[in-house]
Amino acid sequence: MAQEIEIIGIADLFEPPSPARDHADTRIMAAASGIGFMAVRDFPGDHWLTPDRRAQLLRIFALSEAEKQKLLRWNFDPTRKNVYRGWFPLQPTAVSYKEGIDIGPDIIGPDIMGPDIADAGGVSTSDDPLREPTPLPAEDALPGWRAAAADYYRSMESVGNALMRSIARGLGLPETIFDACFDDGISTLRLIRYPLRDANAGVDTSGPEFSVIHKGETRTIIGREHADSGFVTLLAQDGVEGLQAKNLAGEWIDVPPANGTLAVNFGQLLERWTGGRVRATRHRVIAPKTVRLSIPFFYEPRVDAEIAPLPLKGAEPFEPFLYGDYLWEAATNFVEMSGIKHLRQPRRAKAS
Numbered sequence: 001m002a003q004e005i006e007i008i009g010i011a012d013l014f015e016p017p018s019p020a021r022d023h024a025d026t027r028i029m030a031a032a033s034g035i036g037f038m039a040v041r042d043f044p045g046d047h048w049l050t051p052d053r054r055a056q057l058l059r060i061f062a063l064s065e066a067e068k069q070k071l072l073r074w075n076f077d078p079t080r081k082n083v084y085r086g087w088f089p090l091q092p093t094a095v096s097y098k099e100g101i102d103i104g105p106d107i108i109g110p111d112i113m114g115p116d117i118a119d120a121g122g123v124s125t126s127d128d129p130l131r132e133p134t135p136l137p138a139e140d141a142l143p144g145w146r147a148a149a150a151d152y153y154r155s156m157e158s159v160g161n162a163l164m165r166s167i168a169r170g171l172g173l174p175e176t177i178f179d180a181c182f183d184d185g186i187s188t189l190r191l192i193r194y195p196l197r198d199a200n201a202g203v204d205t206s207g208p209e210f211s212v213i214h215k216g217e218t219r220t221i222i223g224r225e226h227a228d229s230g231f232v233t234l235l236a237q238d239g240v241e242g243l244q245a246k247n248l249a250g251e252w253i254d255v256p257p258a259n260g261t262l263a264v265n266f267g268q269l270l271e272r273w274t275g276g277r278v279r280a281t282r283h284r285v286i287a288p289k290t291v292r293l294s295i296p297f298f299y300e301p302r303v304d305a306e307i308a309p310l311p312l313k314g315a316e317p318f319e320p321f322l323y324g325d326y327l328w329e330a331a332t333n334f335v336e337m338s339g340i341k342h343l344r345q346p347r348r349a350k351a352s
């Protein structure tokens, strides 16, 4: 049983069928159904995986506090209309000690989510918060940032799409089986900064939920243990350690950052969809010695995608559900989304 995180070259996933592509599919499915983590490299858009290129996106953390506050969402500033996309500030008493922004598909074109969302000027005109536009920094505050974020978003969509088809093939299903669900998907590009905890901030972090022993050293937790909720997550770490994954033996192993690779893990949606064939591996972040920056991309279906059991032998059946309903329930349990669950009702009543 593989206990190490494999590095897999995925160039062949972007080419016509070949034995090399079959081999990559096999390795990906082994990682997905084994440890539930892998690292991938060699794909169109991999030029983004250098410190200089990532810095173009991470410039957002250099904005002034006043500029960041303009991007806040409703649960942190009740004068804002956006509830799902936008800035989440540091919450010093929470186990997860991070700030950042969640960016939706409107970054790649205001029309991407239909006319109800176009030109909303930061005000949600959609009746679904999962489709609201992202409040973005002004162009003159960060020249070129929007174009860089859009290009990055497009690159990650294309990697997510290639992995989605590879997983379909790896399950022995038609490679297009998931395609319709990902048309107009609502993937999230998240930029995160974890500063060093200020020992004088008056927050008691001595409790067991805040710290662990790692290689004989006490390390504070800055990203609470969780499994991601979506389909697949593509994570660019910015050269700083701290990410850990729980392996099949229940031990925490380091997921080291490496330039030119994305760490990939699989989400709970995919675990459920595949009746447990793919594993949504739990992970966490322990405090490194310096500030940590990271860029997860959550590859996700469309809001109204119907998630129904796949024709897989022996897989546990389940009641079909709408992705948006599932996502809202899952996402609003995270601390950066606290206090918003009541703002969206399920679009489909649950069968009783």
Ligand SMILES: O=C(O)CCC(=O)C(=O)O
Pocket: 190, 192, 223, 228, 235, 237, 243, 283, 285, 294, 295, 296
């Ligand atoms: O900081 C990291 O690298 C992990 C982030 C993460 O797990 C998440 O945002 O879901």
Ligand SMILES: [Fe+2]
Pocket: 226, 227, 228, 233, 283
């Ligand atoms: Fe995560």
